[in-house]
Amino acid sequence: MSDAEPISWDHLKARQPSDADRAALQTTLIERAVAVKQHGWDDYRDVWSAGEVAGVAYLLGDVALLEELEEHEGSVLTRFAGDLYGFQGARKEIASGLTGTQAWFADARKKLDRATT
Template sequence: MSDAEPVSWDHLKSRQPSAADRKALQRELVDRAVAVRKESWDEYREVWSSGEIAGVAYLLDDAEMLEELGEQEGSVLTVFAGNLYGFNGARKDIQAGLVGTQEWFAEARKQLESRRD
């Protein structure tokens, strides 16, 4: 039997991103989607994590990239719920059908469309 203390995740459960944090993440995601539109995925496959790529692919409605990653809409939304609302907030959004996360992506899509070249 180990004498090691059990790992506590309580500090993550109480993390609650602010509206400013969510806006910053949205700007970053939109900027990345604009970059992919201009330069293609090839520039970023080795630079971004699979989760980052999945978020951008979801924003761009790129079903091929999501399939390549083995990701589904629900998994992308679930991960982003955690990033947007923290552990406890994500649980509530998941129970509500990920409505808040879907609204956040809808707003990001509006921003992306306004930046079409």
């Protein structure tokens, strides 16, 4: 047995991402989607986390990759709800049907379309 103190996750439970945090996450996701559209997945799949790859694939509508990753819309949206709204906010977002997270991705898709046309 270790004498180490148990890990406390309380600081994460209280985390409240700001509008600026959400905007920065969206900008990063869009930039990565643009890179994948320009160069393909080979340079990125093994560099980004599984969640980041799934988020970009979902943004791009890459159903084949999502299936390969064994991800579906609900799992991607649930993961990103935590990033967008924090632990407590994500619980409410999930209970409401992830509508805010869906809207956030819809907005990101519009921005991606403008960036790539």
